[in-house]
Amino acid sequence: MGRKYYCDYCDKRIQNDYNIIKQHNVGLPHLRAKAEYFQQFKSIEEILGEIKYKPPCRSLKDHSVCMFGVLCRYRHYTSEQIREMQQFVQRPKEFNPKRSERLRKYLRNVLARTELFVKKRYNQHAMEKLPPSMIQIEDSSK
Ligand SMILES: [Zn+2]
Ligand SMILES: [Zn+2]
Numbered sequence: 001m002g003r004k005y006y007c008d009y010c011d012k013r014i015q016n017d018y019n020i021i022k023q024h025n026v027g028l029p030h031l032r033a034k035a036e037y038f039q040q041f042k043s044i045e046e047i048l049g050e051i052k053y054k055p056p057c058r059s060l061k062d063h064s065v066c067m068f069g070v071l072c073r074y075r076h077y078t079s080e081q082i083r084e085m086q087q088f089v090q091r092p093k094e095f096n097p098k099r100s101e102r103l104r105k106y107l108r109n110v111l112a113r114t115e116l117f118v119k120k121r122y123n124q125h126a127m128e129k130l131p132p133s134m135i136q137i138e139d140s141s142k
Pocket of ligand 1 (some may be wrong): 030
């Protein structure tokens with residue numbers, strides 16, 4: 001009955017029922033979407049700090065898509081990406097802010113492009129392994 005509940009993070013409409021919403025809010029797809037939303041506001045330094053002691057995720061090795069996304073307790077960045085981020089962080093401090101901001105954006109784009117590439121390339125493969133509910137999430141994340 002009535003209007004559906006809309007989840008901003010998941011960009012998804014669900015039945016406006018207390019228990020269903022409650023269940024949705026503790027589900028992995030929702031937690032992941034929420035974490036990914038906040039991930040985009042983090043600085044390179046913060047991201048580096050978070051992944052510092054994380055061993056690489058298996059998905060990096062077998063080129064699968066990890067269903068835990070940013071919630072994964074392992075890191076999803078390659079050593080090369082980490083090196084790139086470290087170089088950026090350790091840049092000379094006399095950088096002018098505008099240029100530094102451009103670099104930051106550029107680096108962000110590089111990371112986004114890499115992830116997109118990996119996603120596109122291995123999506124088909126990963127989809128076959130995902131349960132139907134996750135396939136929907138992958139589709140609506142575009
Ligand atoms: Zn949600
Ligand atoms: Zn992972």
